[in-house]
Amino acid sequence: MAVPLFNLAQNLTVSRLCLGTMTFGEQNTMHQSFRLLDEAFHAGINFFDSAEMYPVPQRADSQGRSEEYLGLWIKERKVPRDRVVVATKVAGPSGQMTWIRDGPKCLDAKNITEAIDSSLCRMKLDYIDLYQIHWPDRYVPMFGETEYDSTRQFSSIRIEEQLDALGRAVAAGKIRYIGLSNETPYGVMKFLEVAKSNIPYPEIISVQNSYNLLCRSFDSGLAECCHHEGYAIHAKLSYN
Template identity: 75%
Template sequence: MVERSLCMREILVLQMAVPMFNLAPDMTVSRLCLGTMTFGEQNTLLQSFQLLDKAFDAGINFFDSAEMYPVPQRPHTQGRSEEYFGRWIRDRKIPRDRVVFATKVSGPSGQMTWIRNGPESLDARNITEALENSLLRVQTDYIDLYQIHWPDRYVPMFGETDYDPGRYISHISFDEQLDALGRAVDAGKIRYIGLSNETPYGVMKFLEIAQKEPHYPRIVSLQNAYNLLCRNFDFGMAECCHHERYPLVLNVCMICTTELSLTYTGNTASIH
């Protein structure tokens, strides 16, 4: 299980050095970011530590999590991914400023009632409560990159492609969310903020409002799905990010046991 989980990472780090870039003015991150979505479900604590060790030793300093992780979501495992990352830092005695830790606040969800009683909205109170809980789980004083996991308003997500005006619902204002996030930045609990599963409209509204209100933080990153079957980024979002100098944190899943992996492994024995 561990060997299979590590195969793609080992091949990649052998074939290339991990380049770095500036995600924000004083935040340099590796171009490869290790996601922790499986930590605490598919991966045990030991396996998670092994993955983190491999990534860190290879030069990866950028790690992403979320308050709802791991997936599949369960009441008794919620938050373990953040907890595992925090335990790894402490166990390995890694200086906090040597890693860039990103996590996310969950949007409205009537299904995950165990997260803040299944919030109906992502208002200032929910953002503040979620942030405090993440800080406690990781046992850190600050989050480097704090992201809104999905919008408060209705948007096509998770495989949907068409926008349905009939599903429009009233939503928390961009101003209220930016104000709450800005207060956390001012308090030193967040360094930068980002978005996830967002649309060009949402990105531009966050940027527009932040530009008009100097005390609001500016979004520095976007984490959206992008793969052979999901190319939504190419249709509108690419132009938006280009003109706004808006880095994209690609949410890409690499699989070691499909025909697509032959470019990296050269091993046909694993194809069934």
């Protein structure tokens, strides 16, 4: 039975299942990755998600390989570009991945623009369908943390600057839509507030957060945001 489709946004129809590529280039070889992509595509999945930091565990010598495999599969299998929805993500501030723009130290316009261009280059694509902020440019409890710690603040880049950089990429045809990942209800609503009050900033159309039998935090906060504001939840089956 083919995987059913739904409209994530105007002119963006995706399968209800999305294949993540986090293991491509680490746990999965290129041959194995292509086989997984083949099986998913033939089953009706047209939605594929990656990130500039993938695969994980993250290492300098493998960074970006998941995107490379995805782009190479599209090229070698001669998949029509309008038959697949490609999603990827820009890495937020990190003190560990120094090989990605020195950290990256922040999500300013320069980092976002460089990340988009690098992802397009690795995948050898003209545009990205859904481009997401992998995690916020501010302290939030994530990756297994459950309680907010007000003492762990750090200076963040204004949401206006992030949306402006993403908006310019949309205007240039480099990306079609934007989304958030590992966000909180506060962050989702702030992005929505800023986007609505600063036309023509691009609209946020999706939130990719952890959701599984053991991680149900979405149900107690983000579910209400997504319901009332019309966001699609692009759920990850584990927090990675």
